[in-house]
Amino acid sequence: MPGINLGESIPPHTAHAVSVSLPTWKANIGYEEGEEWVVGRMVTGYPRFFIHKSIQAFAADILAKSGTQKTKAFLFPTHRIAARCISFVRSQAPPEIAASLITVHLVLDPMRPAPEALATYCPEISAVLCDQESFPFVKQYWQHTGDGISSRRAEFCHSLFRDGLLRLEGGNSSNTVLANPKPCRGPKRYQRPSSVDATKSTPPAQPNQNGASVDTQESESFRFLEERFGRNLDVSFVQPAKSAIKRRIAGALRSSSELSHTPPPEGEMESNSRGIVNLREDDIYLYPCGMSAIFNSHRALLGARGSMKSINFGFPYVDTLKILQKFGPGAVFYGHASESDLDDLEKRLESGERFLALFCEFPGNPLLTCPNLVRIRQLADKYDFAVVVDETIGTFANINVLPFADVVVSSLTKIFSGDANVMGGSAIFNPNSRYYAALKAWAKTEYEDTYWPEDVMFMERNSRDFVSRIERINANAEAICDVLRTSPLVKRLFYPRFNESSANYEACRLPNGGYGGLLSVVFHRKEQAVAFYDAVDTAKGPSLGTNFTLTSPYVILAHYQELDWAEQYGVERDLIRVSVGLEETEHIVKVFKEALKVAEAVETQK
Template identity: 75%
Template sequence: MPDLDLGESIPPHTAHAVSVSLPTWKSNIGYEEGEDWVVGRMTTGYPRFFIHRSIQEFAADIVARVGAKASKAFLFPNRQIAARCVSFVKARAPPAVAASLDTVHLVLDTTQPGAGALASLNPAISAVLGSQDAFSFLKQYWQHTGDGVSSRRAEFCHALLKNGLLRLDDGATGPVSPTSAKPCRGPKRYQRPSSMDTTAKHVSPDREGVAAPDLQETSRFLEERFGRNLDVSFVQPAKSAIKRRIAGALRTDSELSRAAPPDHEMEFNTRGVVNLREEDIYLFPCGMSAIFNSHRALLSTRGNMKSINFGFPYVDTLKILEKFGPGVVFYGYGSESDLDDLEKHLQAGERFLALFCEFPGNPLLTCPNLTRIRQLADRYDFAVVVDETIGTFANVNVLPFADIVVSSLTKIFSGDANVMGGSAILNPNSRYYESLKNWARTAGGLDEDTYWPEDVMFLERNSRDFVSRIDRTNANAEAICDVLRQSPVVKTIFYPKYNETQANYEACKLPNAGYGGLISVVLRRPEQAVAFYDAIQTAKGPSLGTNFTLTSPYVLLAHYQELDWAEGFGVERDLIRISVGLEETEHIVNVFRGALKVAEESTAASQEQ
């Protein structure tokens, strides 16, 4: 999909896309600078950074109905999360800003005809309202934790609010007072919220969009919204199927069944842990939510200790460890010498909550020495949390080395780039397993289950061919690496097969698996990087793990305000990250050859000048 306009959703015409087209180097800088010629054209963006327009409209409607004119609202799936957001802001904001905070809870009005049919969906919303000055603090919580509502939940619940099926949870029995735009009382069929007018008009109603139910037609609405494609009776089987795929125990791509899967199926999994159970795998609205709640779990069960961030991290992982709890010790290289230094501190008596790392890391694709980390953790009593998003559990098995394994299911597990998701696995052989499981069963623990049913159904459907897609991206990535390695304009390639930490990757690599679909490359001159990026005929935007090749000037997007800091850890500002897709190998290789040729010609042109 090379011919996408600036600001168009990726994939195009997809109401819940998780990426957005930034087709030139200049447009990426414009986005980071907040320039209107870029931001004003964006129909969507990566959901934790760009608040989806359907969420924005719902929040504005809530403010208009119950809030002050100058206030902003951030939406969360339950009151516990909203309360955590309020606590976060109050601990950091000036007193006047903290005093502006308020919460509004909307729940299903079961007194309305047909509302009982919606109860199993738990269509609740908790809004945190604050002044304009509170926006940046609220946005921090939203972005770092990933615990905000999904765009599908917002669409659905907003439709219910418009039709009088949600009420304030304040002891009142009636619906929330409507604004001047009162819902029609005549028969209704399908009605799309205006928030989606910019994208949903191109989308088949079978796949995306939202229907708004009339009070008299709730049953019909449910049938038409879910019955043909997203039958709510399949939500629990879908969750089960997703968890078993994550465990490497489900070996079929067949349609869902309402029948419970056999218990013994989990014994035969690719994780090499025969006592792993489906109940040890938790689903979250996105990958950062899995990381954040794993950190919460460890703080609650192990005490208030600093954590270790080992290796150059995805940006919000480090922010979580810095801002939630007593702090973090950062080892940005993730090298053997960093482990030597850590061991000295441990020997001197320092103690830590947990070590968080990625396998491989993003964007340098280096791998920490999990064998040595596990030995240190056992000796000095700290937990190990491994993010396997980039390696993927079809290529590597890190669970034997970890107490908790987290992953963003938004990426290659889904592939279609139209739904968010995350997971956390508790290793049943961990010394912390029982305390974590006990905490998970309590209110506000890992069992909050805030993953919206529609998102569950889309993720299950998308992930059925996950393993076969991994095989294809592995092969395509190696073919692209071969082209990059032969180019005179390429300075450095980052890929697990060629990094100095390859042995660490091999220690966790599954038999007959590959090295993943993510490559980072640095060209020899900045102008070459710009020419290459502008010329490459792939989709260009944030995110990774898509079924199509997606290219991004990753460091500009992730670390624009801290480029010098990133370069201090070997992460160069002109680095280009390539998420390899499922295209025909010969085609995608030629695409890269063409862009490299343009980069070479840009050097010759600049020398002539």
């Protein structure tokens, strides 16, 4: 998938792609600087950082009908999530800024016909309307929590809104139906010729039994909804798809042939790769993205255990630390995930300090460092704090961290999906955790299933060959490591098999598990890194875990405003991160060798 032009989606021609092409080092800098020659060409971006154009279009129409002078609208799937956004802004912004926010809710119009099953999936929207001053604070909530709506939800609900079936709560239908409405046929790929298109004049509206005006075009709208709802939101399939996803996450679903409209008995979960015989499907919670899983796990622990500081152990993915710092009483940060960090933590615990939870990644991003989960578990049991492990990079096909954790989170967007066209996240509550009962009690009243059905079905389909893909990716990653390790240009190579913390990885590696598809490389000189990146013939952009190799100057993209801070923890600003894909091994090795030759030429021209 090389040769993608600047700003195009990755994968190309994919409406809901989760990455965007930034093919040169200069383009990445331009993106971070907000330069028009880059951002003006972007058709999409990573969803929590770039608001998808389908969401932007829907938000613009809501603003147009809200009767306010607000300049932006952020869309959330429920009233409660929108309310949390408002509460966050109140905690972070001056009172006058928080007071300026407006919330509007869109609900199905009970006066308009629609398939009964439509209401089952709650195609409702809560919009937080803001001005320029409050925008940065609302955007923080959107980015950090991952609780905004997905682009597929926006696309579907926008079509309902334009057709008048979704309206402002508390208002009347005339406030939301666009002037001179056309029958909504949804996005172009769902459109088809109809008798309405051929009609030159519209018959007068007829009153219904309540005296309200009913447009005869409603029958066409109803047919569209039945057809699209039946095709994309098959009621009979969504719950089994969720069940299949959960069972794959548990390592209990052995093949796609086991997927049926009738979920298998819970007892069959006793056979799973997690080694937890009492693990049940309802211990696995699905979220619209990985950050939402992390954010809501943090919320669950605060609700279950009370307000205490957390620990971020190891150099974190950027928004994990922000969540722990901004939502609740704060966090203690250990950026190296080293034994000396654990020594210091133990001293704090011995002196009487107490914590809510320790959050860590296994391995970490981008240095692939693995914390000592055996020792962390021992400290957690002795000093009463929860352990939350993000296994996104390691993947449960290679490692098993659940026995060491109270909660395991993962971004399903990454290698579990692979196709880079859908978001998703998960959280597993370990049934053997001392906090299990309290977490389940919290979830009973507070968990909201906001995973949009269309996204569910894409995720289920994409993940069917997850395990077989991992094996190929593991092998390709090791082959690339062999090339980079022997190059005199390479200063450091980061990969779980070769890191100083490799013994910690081995403690969690499954008997047939590999070392994953993520690696990072630092060259001796910046010029070499730039030349290598510009030359490497792979897709280049944000995200990881794709079925194709995806290269990124990760630190530039993730920490551009805090490069000096990142370097304190060994994360050098010119680091290049490689997410390895499914290409033929011989081909991908050749790609990296040729890019190294270009970087070598820079050295000879010195």
